[in-house]
Structures are given as structure tokens and as C-alpha cells.
Amino acid sequence: MANPDQASSAGEWALHGGESHLRQVLEAGHFAVTAELNAPDSADAEDVYANVAELGDVCDGINATDGSGANCHMSSVACCALMARAGYEPVLQMGCRDRNRIAIQGDLLGAAALGVRNVLCLTGDDVSAGDQPEARRVFDFDALHLLRTAQIMRDQGVLLSGRKLTTPPEFFLGAAANPFVPPQDLRHLRLAKKIEAGAQFIQTQYCYDVPIFEAFMRRARDMGLHEKVYLLVGVGPLRSERAAEFMRSRVPGVHIPDAVVDRLAKTPRKGKREEGIRICVEIIEEVKQIEGVHGVHIMAYRQEETVPEIVERAGILREKPKE
Amino acid sequence: MSSFAESKRMPGSEWFKNRPRSLEGVYAGSKSVLQLLYPVLKRILPARFTERVFVWSEEVTKGYLFNCQMCGQCILHSTGMTCPMNCPKNLRNGPCGGVRQNGHCEVIPEMPCVWVQAWQRDAQMGRYGGEIQLLQPPVNRALQNSSAWLNQLEGVDAQRPSGWSTIELE
Ligand code: SF4
Numbered sequence: 060m061a062n063p064d065q066a067s068s069a070g071e072w073a074l075h076g077g078e079s080h081l082r083q084v085l086e087a088g089h090f091a092v093t094a095e096l097n098a099p100d101s102a103d104a105e106d107v108y109a110n111v112a113e114l115g116d117v118c119d120g121i122n123a124t125d126g127s128g129a130n131c132h133m134s135s136v137a138c139c140a141l142m143a144r145a146g147y148e149p150v151l152q153m154g155c156r157d158r159n160r161i162a163i164q165g166d167l168l169g170a171a172a173l174g175v176r177n178v179l180c181l182t183g184d185d186v187s188a189g190d191q192p193e194a195r196r197v198f199d200f201d202a203l204h205l206l207r208t209a210q211i212m213r214d215q216g217v218l219l220s221g222r223k224l225t226t227p228p229e230f231f232l233g234a235a236a237n238p239f240v241p242p243q244d245l246r247h248l249r250l251a252k253k254i255e256a257g258a259q260f261i262q263t264q265y266c267y268d269v270p271i272f273e274a275f276m277r278r279a280r281d282m283g284l285h286e287k288v289y290l291l292v293g294v295g296p297l298r299s300e301r302a303a304e305f306m307r308s309r310v311p312g313v314h315i316p317d318a319v320v321d322r323l324a325k326t327p328r329k330g331k332r333e334e335g336i337r338i339c340v341e342i343i344e345e346v347k348q349i350e351g352v353h354g355v356h357i358m359a360y361r362q363e364e365t366v367p368e369i370v371e372r373a374g375i376l377r378e379k380p381k382e
Numbered sequence: 383m384s385s386f387a388e389s390k391r392m393p394g395s396e397w398f399k400n401r402p403r404s405l406e407g408v409y410a411g412s413k414s415v416l417q418l419l420y421p422v423l424k425r426i427l428p429a430r431f432t433e434r435v436f437v438w439s440e441e442v443t444k445g446y447l448f449n450c451q452m453c454g455q456c457i458l459h460s461t462g463m464t465c466p467m468n469c470p471k472n473l474r475n476g477p478c479g480g481v482r483q484n485g486h487c488e489v490i491p492e493m494p495c496v497w498v499q500a501w502q503r504d505a506q507m508g509r510y511g512g513e514i515q516l517l518q519p520p521v522n523r524a525l526q527n528s529s530a531w532l533n534q535l536e537g538v539d540a541q542r543p544s545g546w547s548t549i550e551l552e
Contacts, residue, residue, distance in 0.1 A: 160520065182471060182479070183471075184480060184488075185470070185480065185488055187489055188480075196470070196471070199520070199521075199523070201471070201473040201475050202475075203475040203476075203517060203518075207546070208546075215545065217545045219520075219543045219544075219545040220545060221545045236479075237479030240479060240483065241482075241483065241484075241485040241498055242485070242498050245501050248501075248514075249476045252475060252476060252515060252517060255517055256475075311488045312478075312480045314483060
């Protein structure tokens with residue numbers, strides 16, 4: 060891995076300018092692992108590197124969130140640029156809450172120039188979820204407009220206005236799916252539409268309810284969607300039943316069944332953390348068997364150090380070819 | 383009650399919207415009538431006057447029924463006769479991932495998610511049923527507060543940003 064301090068010349072940045080590594084892993088038929096970076100509340104690049112350190116060796120891609128939960132952190136473009144510079148494989152999360160279409164297209168170009176190849180196109184949590192609810196919500200685009208616009212920029216080499224790009228960006232385009240919220244029996248239709256709009260990979264919301272996910276995948280398979288997109292299931296360790304309660308009541312779109320919460324509640328205090336990891340590993344083992352699942356996306360907010368253990372125990376650690 | 387313009391529902395309007403099959407009939411009917419009359423209207427009435435009458439009628443009728451936000455590019459018949467601009471995130475292509483377990487909106491907890499309703503109603507529709515799966519282009523914000531009916535008659539609402547058009551013409 061390159062030393063971030065030395066990798067500052069344009070030449071070395073271009074080193075990471077090739078194709079998406081995540082895409083190569085998926086196309087080769089491997090079971091992919093991505094994880095979420097905890098974007099720091101800091102102006103220091105070292106804080107990004109400190110948070111990414113645990114993840115780099117076990118992941119095929121690392122997502123930088125875009126003000127997730129409507130809380131401000133270091134920008135996703137900056138986090139991704141720093142990661143790319145140090146030889147990691149960033150996945151840029153881009154939401155529609157904070158920028159209009161002009162800013163979105165500009166950021167996409169800038170991110171591509173900084174070595175970003177993977178973009179996860181999101182609607183974004185509402186401002187009311189965060190600690191600055193008085194902010195203006197933008198939502199000029201929805202996630203599908205964003206996807207299709209990124210696709211147009213890549214494939215047609217133009218901005219939405221039709222103006223030509225000298226060098227179009229190379230993107231591997233992703234979208235989110237949340238099979239766990241209403242209307243559950245129609246969520247596969249939204250997936251189909253996102254694929255039509257340009258999604259090549261999907262990262263789902265936290266999966267704590269495998270039966271719901273299985274039903275979703277059955278419907279998706281009936282439409283042949285599993286052959287059109289790479290799907291990574293969102294998972295994550297729960298620290299305690301209190302953390303679970305907080306997440307399901309306060310974080311938009313998170314569904315955690317009572318059985319999971321009870322299991323944590325019944326575990327003695329000292330063992331809760333381990334139990335949370337065990338639940339996460341079990342879920343990975345289950346979803347891995349489902350046809351159409353191509354990997355997992357581990358979101359271990361402020362527990363990044365658990366990610367290598369989870370990957371190892373779930374038996375999805377892959378020997379990485381030396382770079 | 384919430385202070386969101388999006389969450390306003392006039393008394394009785396849900397009753398109508400829960401009959402999307404009748405509403406789509408009314409839509410199709412009035413569309414053909416307007417298409418017939420418009421060339422004549424256009425010739426005898428000053429444009430500014432027509433525009434004002436249209437805007438006013440839309441505010442009254444669509445305002446009552448759909449809590450119309452006057453986006454000027456109506457896609458009601460493709461979204462289960464449920465106005466997507468009532469979604470506080472202005473989504474035009476389906477529900478976000480924040481819908482609550484009771485089917486209510488992430489942003490306005492007391493309001494049923496507009497898109498959950500739209501999908502249910504679309505499933506009941508005949509003529510335009512299934513159109514909810516069409517990929518809707520970005521909103522043309524410059525048409526805000528203009529008449530969607532006029533924009534449709536004049537073909538203004540069908541214009542796409544030129545980058546977007548390239549891909550649709552494939
Ligand atoms: S929950 Fe439904 S109405 Fe509310 S923002 Fe999301 S899609 Fe829009």
C-alpha cells in the first residue's frame with residue numbers, strides 16, 4: 060500500500076485511475092465484502108486513515124457516507140479521494156439531500172478525477188433525522204435521476220445539459236435497496252427501476268430479518284433481476300439491545316425484529332458484544348446461501364475493529380493477490 | 383398537525399383518490415375534451431387570460447383532490463393518481479428507504495407515505511396501470527406554478543434536458 064504522504068503527484072494518482080477493483084472482484088465471481096467508513100468529524104486526513112486501517116485488508120471496497128443520518132461529517136468526496144490516494148478502493152456515497160443537479164454533476168466529475176470509480180447513488184436521509192434539522196432539504200433529483208445522470212455522463216460523455224465532456228468519467232454505478240420497509244411486497248419493483256436507471260451493483264439496508272429478505276430475493280429472481288445486478292447485503296453487529304432500540308426507532312429505514320432485540324437483552328452484559336457479532340456472522344452465513352447474493356456490506360458504526368473478525372468467522376475472507 | 387404543505391388533505395379528497403379507476407377515466411376524458419377545444423380557445427382568447435384561467439382551475443380542482451403543488455408537469459396518471467410532489471423529498475420514481483413500519487412517511491410521521499399509496503392505487507388502475515414503473519425524468523423546476531394542462535397541450539412538459547433525451551432515443 061502506498062504511503063499517503065508520498066502519493067501526491069498527479070502521476071501516482073493516475074495509478075488508481077484504472078477500472079473499478081470492486082467490479083473486477085464481482086465479475087470474477089468472488090463473494091465481495093465492502094464496509095462502511097466512519098467519516099471523521101475532523102479536518103485531518105490522518106483521522107480517515109486511522110478509521111480505514113481496520114477495514115483495508117479484508118474489504119474489496121470501502122464506502123464513504125454522505126452525511127448519513129443527516130449529520131455532518133467530512134465530505135464523502137474528500138474521504139474517497141484520501142482513500143484512493145492511499146491505495147484503498149473507495150465507494151462514493153452520493154445523496155440528493157444536500158446538492159442540486161449542478162453540484163451533483165460537478166462532484167461526480169471531481170470524484171472521478173480524484174480516482175473514484177464506484178458511486179452509490181442515494182436519495183438520502185431527511186434533514187429531520189440529524190442534528191441540524193433546521194437545514195434546507197434540496198432533493199432537486201431523486202436517486203434514479205442521479206443514477207441515470209451518472210450513466211449519461213459516462214456512456215454519452217455529456218452533462219445533462221448536453222454539453223460535451225472532454226474526458227467522461229469511468230463509473231461502476233450502485234444504488235441502495237431497502238427490502239425491509241413497506242411496501243415490502245413491491246420493493247423488488249423499485250429495484251427493477253433502479254437497474255433500468257443504470258444500477259450495476261446494490262448495497263442493501265441492514266438485514267436483520269432474513270425471511271423478509273428471502274421473500275424479496277424470490278420476487279427479484281422471478282423478474283430475473285439477480286442476473287442483471289450484483290447484490291451486496293447490508294449487515295452489522297449490534298452492540299446491545301439498547302443500540303438496537305435506538306437504531307430501529309431513530310435511524311430511518313432500519314427494521315430489527317423483536318427476536319433479535321430479545322436475544323441481546325437476554326445475554327449477560329459482558330457477552331452482549333460477542334452476541335452481536337455472532338448474530339451478524341449467522342446472518343451472513345444465511346444470506347450467503349441465497350441465490351442472487353454476491354456479497355455483503357458491513358456497516359459497523361464505531362466498531363470498525365470488529366469487521367476483520369466478522370469476515371473471518373463468517374468464512375468469507377479471501378486471499379488478496381499482492382498488488 | 384404538521385406544518386408541511388405536502389401533508390395537507392382536504393376533507394373527502396382521500397375518498398376520491400381511493401377510486402383511482404374513476405379518476406383516471408375523468409383524466410382521460412378531460413384530456414380529450416381539452417385537446418379538441420384548445421386550438422379554438424387559443425385563437426379567441428388572449429394567452430395571458432387562458433393561462434390564468436387554467437392555473438386557477440388547476441389550483442381549485444387538483445388542489446382539492448390531490449393537494450397539487452403546481453409543479454407544472456403533471457404525471458398523476460402515471461403515479462396511481464397520487465401526487466408525487468406531496469412526497470417531502472419530491473421523489474418522482476418511487477418510495478425512499480425511510481418509510482416507517484406503519485407505512486407512514488419518514489419526514490412527516492402522521493402522513494401515509496405518498497408512494498405506498500401510489501403503488502397500491504396504480505395496481506387498481508386499468509388504462510394507465512403499470513405506468514408507475516416508467517422512469518420519470520428530473521423535475522423542470524422552471525415550470526413551478528405554471529399550468530400543467532397548458533404545458534401538456536403545448537408539449538412543454540414533455541421536453542427533456544438534452545443529455546437525458548439522448549439516452550431515451552436509443
Ligand atoms: S417516506 Fe414516502 S412520502 Fe416520505 S419521503 Fe419517503 S417516499 Fe416520500
